[in-house]
Amino acid sequence: MAVRxxxxxxxxxxxxxxxxxxxxxxxQQVDPPGKQxxxxxxxxxxxxxxxxxxxxxxxxxxxxxPDEASAKHVEARIWAIWLQTPSDTAALLMARAKTAVDAKRxxxxxxxxxSVIKLRPDYIEAWNRRATLYYMQNDYGRSLADIQQVLxxxxxxxxxxxxxxxxxxxxxxxxxxxxxxxxxxxxxxxxEKIPDQVKALTEKVEGRDI
Numbered sequence: 038m039a040v041r042x043x044x045x046x047x048x049x050x051x052x053x054x055x056x057x058x059x060x061x062x063x064x065q066q067v068d069p070p071g072k073q074x075x076x077x078x079x080x081x082x083x084x085x086x087x088x089x090x091x092x093x094x095x096x097x098x099x100x101x102x103p104d105e106a107s108a109k110h111v112e113a114r115i116w117a118i119w120l121q122t123p124s125d126t127a128a129l130l131m132a133r134a135k136t137a138v139d140a141k142r143x144x145x146x147x148x149x150x151x152s153v154i155k156l157r158p159d160y161i162e163a164w165n166r167r168a169t170l171y172y173m174q175n176d177y178g179r180s181l182a183d184i185q186q187v188l189x190x191x192x193x194x195x196x197x198x199x200x201x202x203x204x205x206x207x208x209x210x211x212x213x214x215x216x217x218x219x220x221x222x223x224x225x226x227x228x229e230k231i232p233d234q235v236k237a238l239t240e241k242v243e244g245r246d247i
Contacts, residue, residue, distance in 0.1 A: 108227035195225040
């Protein structure tokens with residue numbers, strides 16, 4: 038177990054350092070390490086959106102949202118764009134992967150996502166969902182590798198950034214966990230519970246203000 042932990046931690050750090058600027062689905066909850074085994078993911082219900090909708094506009098609207106309800110509406114529109122794929126085959130495989138996860142057939146879901154990624158390597162949500170499943174299996178190395186692929190394609194993916202923070206926190210790298218959480222909040226100031234994590238980690242990593 039100790040060897041596995043050290044290997045996972047070393048691989049985690051190597052992958053994070055190799056991600057652009059620190060650049061696994063939406064940060065609904067972030068519980069202390071060991072209490073939750075699920076990375077952030079998209080909300081269950083999403084609006085229909087024009088896939089050509091300008092993400093720059095939506096991210097600007099997310100930062101400027103006057104209240105939580107408005108922010109959640111914008112978040113959902115961003116997720117809807119991320120989830121869209123022009124491939125009917127990829128969409129079918131994604132649906133089957135979700136069914137497999139609901140049935141707790143994680144290995145089957147991972148194989149289906151493998152097929153989606155092989156078919157559409159530019160489809161970030163397939164990488165993101167597979168990162169979630171690897172995280173649930175405590176396979177932090179593979180989860181981080183997939184998060185890295187998400188952030189290469191979309192550095193503003195607040196779900197992946199929050200997931201990165203969760204993994205770094207679990208392997209004991211609180212400094213990089215704090216960096217990841219701060220990046221997530223810089224993109225989406227309305228993430229739930231992340232501000233509390235940032236406050237707690239800031240006190241531990243940087244000390245209390247005097």
